[in-house]
Amino acid sequence: MEREVDQNMYEKLAEKYGMSLEQAKSNCRNIERMAAEIGLDYQFDTLILTNTFDAHRLTMLAKSHGLMQDMTERILRAYFSESKHIGDHATLTELAVEVGLNHDEVAAMLASDDRSDEVRADQQEAVTLGIRSVPFFLINRKYSLTGAQPTDVFVQALQQVYSQDGPYKIDASEDSNVNTDKVVATGSDESLVCDENGCEIPKK
Known part of the structure; x- marks a missing residue:
């Protein structure tokens, strides 16, 4: 994509996915509504498409x-x-x-x-991992979820990963960009997901 794009979001979506402008706008309105429900303010009408x-x-x-x-x-x-x-x-x-x-x-x-x-290395890794759209969620570098999924789908996926792979261990000292405000603390038979609100033991 060029840095300066003549199309708006609706025109681009209609062209890419072969839908009408009305359908593209309807889809975006749904996204705006879902975003608002969690406190996000999306403005597709005035969004500026560009090369990122x-x-x-x-x-x-x-x-x-x-x-x-x-x-x-x-x-x-x-x-x-x-x-x-x-x-x-x-x-x-x-x-x-x-x-x-x-x-x-x-x-x-x-x-x-x-x-x-x-x-470009990140782009190539995305190709290798089969990432072709967003949002895309990769867990343990081998389980994936695509699209905007409801919370219960993520919970089910994480429970399944936990049952198959066990606790995910993270060494914050190896990466200065690890967010230590939310880490996974592992033990012998359970994993705690901790943040500013406390810790929760995932269901097995």
């Missing part, structure tokens, strides 16, 4: 500073809720500074080809 390759490069730079999650969330909010042009370098630089990255470092990276190899 540079935005992905920026998340790789943020990763090197331990800010990948913050950067990703800021870009997604800018794209879906604020109708910002996330293919525009000035916009990306502004967003990066908001999450704590250095303006000059970001501008220099975007003006170069830096981090391109990392993004």
